[in-house]
Amino acid sequence: xxxxxxxxxxxxxxxxxxxxxxxxxxxxxxxxxxxxxxxxxxxxxxxxxxxxxxxxxxxxxxxxxxxxxxxxxxxxxxxxxxxxxxxxxxxxxxxxxxxxxxxxxxxxxxxxxxxxxxxxxxxxxxxxxxxxxxxxxxxxxxxxxxxxxxxxxxxxxxxxxxxxxxxxxxxxxxxxxxxxxxxxxxxxxxxxxxxxxxxxxxxxxxxxxxxxxxxxxxxxxxxxxxxxxxxxxxxxxxxxxxxxxxxxxxxxxxxxxxxxxxxxxxxxxxxxxxxxxxxxxxxxxxxxxxxxxxxxxxxxxxxxxxxxxxxxxxxxxxxxxxxxxxxxxxxx
Numbered sequence: 001x002x003x004x005x006x007x008x009x010x011x012x013x014x015x016x017x018x019x020x021x022x023x024x025x026x027x028x029x030x031x032x033x034x035x036x037x038x039x040x041x042x043x044x045x046x047x048x049x050x051x052x053x054x055x056x057x058x059x060x061x062x063x064x065x066x067x068x069x070x071x072x073x074x075x076x077x078x079x080x081x082x083x084x085x086x087x088x089x090x091x092x093x094x095x096x097x098x099x100x101x102x103x104x105x106x107x108x109x110x111x112x113x114x115x116x117x118x119x120x121x122x123x124x125x126x127x128x129x130x131x132x133x134x135x136x137x138x139x140x141x142x143x144x145x146x147x148x149x150x151x152x153x154x155x156x157x158x159x160x161x162x163x164x165x166x167x168x169x170x171x172x173x174x175x176x177x178x179x180x181x182x183x184x185x186x187x188x189x190x191x192x193x194x195x196x197x198x199x200x201x202x203x204x205x206x207x208x209x210x211x212x213x214x215x216x217x218x219x220x221x222x223x224x225x226x227x228x229x230x231x232x233x234x235x236x237x238x239x240x241x242x243x244x245x246x247x248x249x250x251x252x253x254x255x256x257x258x259x260x261x262x263x264x265x266x267x268x269x270x271x272x273x274x275x276x277x278x279x280x281x282x283x284x285x286x287x288x289x290x291x292x293x294x295x296x297x298x299x300x301x302x303x304x305x306x307x308x309x310x311x312x313x314x315x316x317x318x319x320x321x322x323x324x325x326x327x328x329x330x331x332x
Contacts, residue, residue: 117159120159121158121159124158124159125158127199128150128152128158130198130199131150131192131195131196131199132149132150134194134195134196134198134199135148135149135150135191135192135195136148136149137195138190138191138192138194138195138198138225139167139187139188139191141191141221141225142187142190142191142218142221142222142225143169143170143184143187143221144170144221145170146167146168146169146170146172147167147168147174148165148166148167148168148188148191149165149166150163150164150165150166150192151163151164151166152164164176165177165188165192167180167184167188169184182213183213183214183215183218186210186211186213186214186218187214187218187221187222189210190210190222190225193205194225194228194229197229197232197233201229201232201233202233203233203234204233204234204235204236205233205234205235205236206235206236206237206238207235207236207237207238207239208238209238209239209240210222210237210239211237211239211241211244212239212240212241214241216243219241219243219244220243222244223243223244223247226247227247248269249268249269250266250267250268250269251266251267251268251269252264252265252266252267253265253266253267
């Protein structure tokens, strides 16, 4: 037995040698860990432990499934997307240029409008001051006194605001034109009309029965004012007043022989003229009337002309030699 025990001792491992080998392996492992730590710090993040082969294959299968689902959700791929992008970009550049051009044009238009408004406001203020002065003078002449004025409702917005007419006929309080009588409103309107004519005359003027609400004294003032402006404008007046008709150069009458059928008859009046008889000068007042009937029957035209002549004979005999035009339109 002793012999066999000694032989077995020869096969027992050397414990000291094994300790040295283990110590060397530990040193090597520590160096590897230190090197791995340095590499991790250099990469900025800690490297996860390497998965096992089975885990890597599972992750790959899962990733493949996710990508397949994403492709299905994306639908068909537009292969012309790049070309469409280029076209849209070109369209965008075009619209951007148009927008810039419109913005600049708008700014220039606003500047032009501002200059026009400034010039218009200056011209309006100047013209309004002239009309205002003329209106005061014309009102006093037509009413034989009194006082009137034109006022802007909003002086801060003269181009868009209204104008209020204030009138004070002789013996009355200063009040708005809406509180005046019909004749007073007519005379006030005539004063304003001719106040504007004094600033810028018109080639002709049409008055539709403006003298209808006027009494005799106001008719005389109205005719007197008309005679001041006949050298600048021609007046076409629709009237039934004999005093106004007497001042006409040409009269036109409308008659109705048959129901619904109107006929026009005219009569031209000439001014008084001087003639000489037997070598001596003599003033003869003569009214030459030339009838040009526009009706089919001469008798009807002559009747209307004779009626107009009878109504105006006395007044026409003494009228001044003024060249202006009236039109009388009324029933025979």
